[in-house]
Amino acid sequence: QGCNTMTSRTSSPLYHPTMTDPDMGVKMRNQRLLITVIPHAMTGNDVIEWLIQKYNITEEEARHLGGLLVQYGYIYPLRDPRSLLLRSDDSPYRFQTPYFWTSSRWPASELDYAIYLAKKNIRKQGELVDYEKENYSILHKRINHTWDFVVMQAREQLRASKQRRKADRIVLECQEQAYWLINKPCVNMPLYYHYTTTILLRYYYYTTIIHRRALGRNRVKSSICLESFMKYSEQYLHHDPIMSGCLPSNPWISDDTSHWTINTDMVGTPTRLRVERWSFSFMELLNDSMGRREFMIYLEKEFSAENLCFWVACEDLRHGESSKIILKVEEVYKNFLAPGAARWVNIDSKTMERTLEGIKRPHRFIMDDAQMHIYFLMKKDSYPRYLKSELYKNMLAKAIVPQETKKSVFPFMRRQRHSSPSPAMVTQATEDDGKAKGAGPTGTSSTTNSQI
Amino acid sequence: MDGVLLSKLKNLIKKTVESSSTADHGASGEECKTMLDALNKVTACYRHLVIALGSTSDSQNLREELKKTRKKAQELAVANRNKLTELLKDKTTSKDDRAEYERLWVLFTSSMELLEVDMKRSLEIGQEFPLKVPTRHLIQTGMTGSTTTVAARAMSVQNMKYDADSNIDTADLKELQTEITQVGQMMEEMEMKVQVAPWAVEAKQEAGAELKSTLSVGNSSVGVISICEEDARSCPGDENCCVCIPNGTDSPYSPLL
Numbered sequence: 276q277g278c279n280t281m282t283s284r285t286s287s288p289l290y291h292p293t294m295t296d297p298d299m300g301v302k303m304r305n306q307r308l309l310i311t312v313i314p315h316a317m318t319g320n321d322v323i324e325w326l327i328q329k330y331n332i333t334e335e336e337a338r339h340l341g342g343l344l345v346q347y348g349y350i351y352p353l354r355d356p357r358s359l360l361l362r363s364d365d366s367p368y369r370f371q372t373p374y375f376w377t378s379s380r381w382p383a384s385e386l387d388y389a390i391y392l393a394k395k396n397i398r399k400q401g402e403l404v405d406y407e408k409e410n411y412s413i414l415h416k417r418i419n420h421t422w423d424f425v426v427m428q429a430r431e432q433l434r435a436s437k438q439r440r441k442a443d444r445i446v447l448e449c450q451e452q453a454y455w456l457i458n459k460p461c462v463n464m465p466l467y468y469h470y471t472t473t474i475l476l477r478y479y480y481y482t483t484i485i486h487r488r489a490l491g492r493n494r495v496k497s498s499i500c501l502e503s504f505m506k507y508s509e510q511y512l513h514h515d516p517i518m519s520g521c522l523p524s525n526p527w528i529s530d531d532t533s534h535w536t537i538n539t540d541m542v543g544t545p546t547r548l549r550v551e552r553w554s555f556s557f558m559e560l561l562n563d564s565m566g567r568r569e570f571m572i573y574l575e576k577e578f579s580a581e582n583l584c585f586w587v588a589c590e591d592l593r594h595g596e597s598s599k600i601i602l603k604v605e606e607v608y609k610n611f612l613a614p615g616a617a618r619w620v621n622i623d624s625k626t627m628e629r630t631l632e633g634i635k636r637p638h639r640f641i642m643d644d645a646q647m648h649i650y651f652l653m654k655k656d657s658y659p660r661y662l663k664s665e666l667y668k669n670m671l672a673k674a675i676v677p678q679e680t681k682k683s684v685f686p687f688m689r690r691q692r693h694s695s696p697s698p699a700m701v702t703q704a705t706e707d708d709g710k711a712k713g714a715g716p717t718g719t720s721s722t723t724n725s726q727i
Numbered sequence: 728m729d730g731v732l733l734s735k736l737k738n739l740i741k742k743t744v745e746s747s748s749t750a751d752h753g754a755s756g757e758e759c760k761t762m763l764d765a766l767n768k769v770t771a772c773y774r775h776l777v778i779a780l781g782s783t784s785d786s787q788n789l790r791e792e793l794k795k796t797r798k799k800a801q802e803l804a805v806a807n808r809n810k811l812t813e814l815l816k817d818k819t820t821s822k823d824d825r826a827e828y829e830r831l832w833v834l835f836t837s838s839m840e841l842l843e844v845d846m847k848r849s850l851e852i853g854q855e856f857p858l859k860v861p862t863r864h865l866i867q868t869g870m871t872g873s874t875t876t877v878a879a880r881a882m883s884v885q886n887m888k889y890d891a892d893s894n895i896d897t898a899d900l901k902e903l904q905t906e907i908t909q910v911g912q913m914m915e916e917m918e919m920k921v922q923v924a925p926w927a928v929e930a931k932q933e934a935g936a937e938l939k940s941t942l943s944v945g946n947s948s949v950g951v952i953s954i955c956e957e958d959a960r961s962c963p964g965d966e967n968c969c970v971c972i973p974n975g976t977d978s979p980y981s982p983l984l
Contacts, residue, residue, distance in 0.1 A: 295867045303867060315783065315867040372868045373781035373852045381848060386837065393937050401938050415934040422930035423830065424837040426937045427764070431771035438876035443784070446869040450778070 293329070295370055301325040306353065306367060313442045316353060316369050319362040338363060348377045351453035359457070369446075375454040383458040386421065389414040391455055393429035398448075410459070510555060514548055522546075522677040529680065537677060540564045547674040554662050557654040561586075569670060573661045581618035582649050582657070585611045589646035593639055604637035612645075622648050756824065759810050759831050763838070765883075766803040770838045770845075772881035773800055775874070777849045781856040782868040790858065791891040792878035793849055794899050799882055800842055801906065807835050808917060815921050826928075832921065833928045839914055846907050850900060858896040 293299045302325070306316040319341070326337035341361040344350045345368070352358060353367040361368070392411045396403055403411060415422060436444050513519045526532045537546055545565055553560040553569075560566040567583070574580040588611070592603045611620045612630065622630070626644050633641045661667055773796045779789055814820070814828045856865060875887050892898065 296862075296864065297867065300867070306869075313869045314871060315869040369869050370866050372778055372870070373855065373866060374778045374848060380851075381844070384844075386840070396935065397937050401935065412934060419930050420925050420928040421833055421837045422934075423932050424767075424834045426932045427767050427834065428771055428838075428841070429937055431768050432774065434768075435772045435775040435877050435880060438880055439874070440872045443870045443872040447778070450868070 294325070304367075306369075308445065311442050311445065313446060316367045318365040319368060320364055322350065322361060322368060323363050334363075346457075348375065348454060348457040351449070353449065356449070356452060357456060369449070371453060372450055375450055377458060383455075383460055385414060385418055385460050386425070388455065388460055389418060389422075389425045390429050390432065391451060393425050394433055397429060397433060514552060520679075522679050524680045531680060533677070537675070544673060544675050545670070547671070547676045550667075550671050550674045553667075557650075557658045560658065560661075569666065570658075570661055573664060573666050574657060576666075577657065577660075579657060581611065581620055582653050584618055585620045585649055586646060586653070589642040589649075592642055593646075597639070600639055601637050604634060604641060607642060608634055620645075620649055621652075755810070755814055756827060756831075759807070759814065759828070762803060762807050762810060763831060763834050766800065766807055766835070766838050769796060769800045769803060769881045770842050772796055772877050774841065774845050775877050776881075777845045777852070779870060779874050780849060780852040782866050782870050784868070784870040784872060784874060785856060785858065785865050786873070787858060787891065787893065787895060788887075788889055789874055790853070790895045790899060791889055792874055792881075792887065793853075794891070794895070794902075795887075796878055796881040797846065797849075797903070797906065801910070804839060804842070804910070804913070808913065811835055812917070812921055815923065829923045830928050830931070832923045833925045836914070836917070836925070839910070843907070843910050843914065846903065846910065850903050850907060853896065853900055853903070859894055 294301060297303070301317045302321045303314060304316050304318070306313045322341050322344075323334065323337045326332065326340055327334060330337075330340075332340070338361060341350070345352065345359050345361045348371055350361070350368050351371055352360075353369055355366070388410070392403065392407055392414070395407065396411070418425070436447055439447065516525065521534050523533050524531050526534050536542075538549065541564070549563065549565075553563065553566045560570055567587075571580060571583055574583050585607070588603070588607050592600065592607065595603065610616055610618050612622075612627070612634075613619075622645050626648050630642065630645045773793070776789060776793050776796060779785060780793070811828065811832055815825075815832065820828065856863075879885065879887050
């Protein structure tokens, strides 16, 4: 139980103040190194004794707990620094400074490690330990772009330490070394983790591809984006029923549905606004079924109607039923792509080659390249000519501009709202064929209401 | 003035302007390096001071040293950033000069990286170890000396002057928080404005370059190393005894008193 309270604290077990307290903490001794005396050293034994007393735990628990403190770097051994054990004898240990406590918030960085190795290199006149030499050369390659900084900073950090008195300098070196023994980043991959290596390599490979692709994407400056958005808004301002109202009147307000009826797909004479929109962009023209029909008429005059037919067939393939895909691809090929086809479309050779290859394994998007080619052909060539043609101009002249309905004389008078017959009722009425009409439960009153 | 003379005059002016601008760049480059060296020094000193936080070396003075050093670092950071941004935005620099300025830029951003982390850490540790409390709970790390000479080095002064209030350990933290945000913003801005690809920069120093310098690590440290080497002869297999503690000549470890 004592162990749990100690290690469950979020920041560190030494946040509990008494362990390092001069009066109530672990017994402190001096460490003498030749003529230098460094305070605040403790024996492993003392640490364990203190833990036993403080937390009222067994020696085994205390050893385990103390061992954790050493493993995680809150306490470090002064003799045998690489052996991260808490020995229950007079082996010397010392508390680590808060900056060097292991923390997931502050993971050790490769840059810091490189600086440390460079410092050690200077201090040891090049005599680094084997794995340190390896790590050094790996880091030198990996973060080469900032290596000058590594050297500069290493030198300056050493110069700063030189300012301290000798005892403190020694402690600093021990602290740093202890920290890096535990926290050095895994610069090298151990050989026997081959399986993990391959997984990691694959991960890196794909991440690199994704990032390369992202780098290569076209980016548009927001200033340009916003400009085109402004242009779009200006262009469509008069076509927006909310911003500019709609003629003859807004059906939701006036209950007059003429706005909808004069704008249906295949109405006799289109509205002027609608025909104007065909000139905004090619997609506007194609998306309007009447526009498409008109465009088809024009293309037939120019003997290039097969382009639009092909485009329509490709759209049908893309958005149609999966079960009919193979059939449709065959049809498209027969009608538009096969040599000598009735409505052969003029696609460049590369795209044609690719498409014909792809037809062997047909799927929904197999015609995309060809479709796009024809789309751009029409957009650049036929579409601008259509807009200048007599056909279009006549359409525009013929188009109607509905009159705005006069507002009622008493504008503030509220019209009585009445609901239209419920669709459920309509189906019932047709079911009750022959029975008395209008014999539904509630809605019948609506038909007898008069408009005010 | 006739046409020929006029055009000759124009060419002469153009050449003078060009040569003076390249001369300017030469001087600017040197100026930049000096400023970067200063920033580098202050960054190293600041880190040294933050390491002492929360330990028995911690004191009111240390907190004031941290504050002063930090402010100095920020001054230098802004100066460096302005200079470097100016140099990098200039389209007329030669390719070599540009490469050099990009290298300096990487040095600058690396320095700022360390500085930012250390500022955040000093906030965290400073909060965990308040000084103005009835009983201070500082970690007994064995470090007991003062850090005043380190701070003096950072500030480039002979002696540090201390004039802060006694509640600096808490009062300064709020400022520190604001400054951390500022530094973060500055770094983001920098990344946006200046397009330098850090991975494209090549270091001038080769591996092991630090060994070639005439830097003397200091008398006492050399003394430390020599003691270790003597030990190495007496206990050749055990590399551990030379690691950091300069041991007595006979026993592998020093007895505790």
